[in-house]
Amino acid sequence: MATPAPRPRIRLDKKEAKKGDLVEVKALVAHIMESGQRKDKDGNVIPRKIINKFTCEVNGQLVFAADLEPAVSANPYLQFKFKAEETGKVVLTWIDDDGTKIVGEDTITVS
């Protein structure tokens, strides 16, 4: 598909946290997550196209990652937490089967 990379939706449950607080992240990205199991009307298998890797880095440090399989629903939704250590960038990356990267960013302020 030649559509532009979809804009992920990211929500942190707080923008400002105390050191050691848990910050909840909810992330949703529009993606077909084609499983490679379905067939089109001529009986040909529709090739697999999924997001197979998700990572969340805070200031360049990996805090959460997931390997996704075709059994993850379309428009994959992920919810997780991380421990606030210092103010910085929260970078979420989704990697497609074909290597395409979708990147979303937010910031967290830690006092």
Added chain:
Amino acid sequence: MTMTVSRREAFALGAGAVAVLSLGGVGPAFAKNDSDELIKAFTGGKAPVKGKIKLDLPDIAENGNTVPLAFTVESPMTEASHVTDVLIVAEGNPRGGLATFHFSPRSGVAEAATRIRLAETQNVIAIAKMNDGSLFTDTRQVKVTIGGCGG
């Protein structure tokens, strides 16, 4: 009160023993897909213990295309003791793998939620791996009204 709790624990232990048996002894005839192999690759053949990880799924999923899944693992999540990986597999899907989650002490807590596809009524199994190599598991059965893997 204490009576009920201990009864529950007894049941949980029983279920754990069954799970361990099915993983270790009965062999490949048990699951229809590659979930046994995935579990074996993840655990290195070690039998996981029931407990510590809690899998949260609906008892009945009306739409197998998007079934909410969540889990939490009890762990202090310190350098000395934390959860490193959590494997989730489905026994009745065309392929067993659902997702693998990776944690570090920076995660603060080992919990996550997502939405999955389930082809039919089946068991979903979660296995948590700790940094010391110990393994914990939980299983939930989900009844699926409309399957979610397309035709």
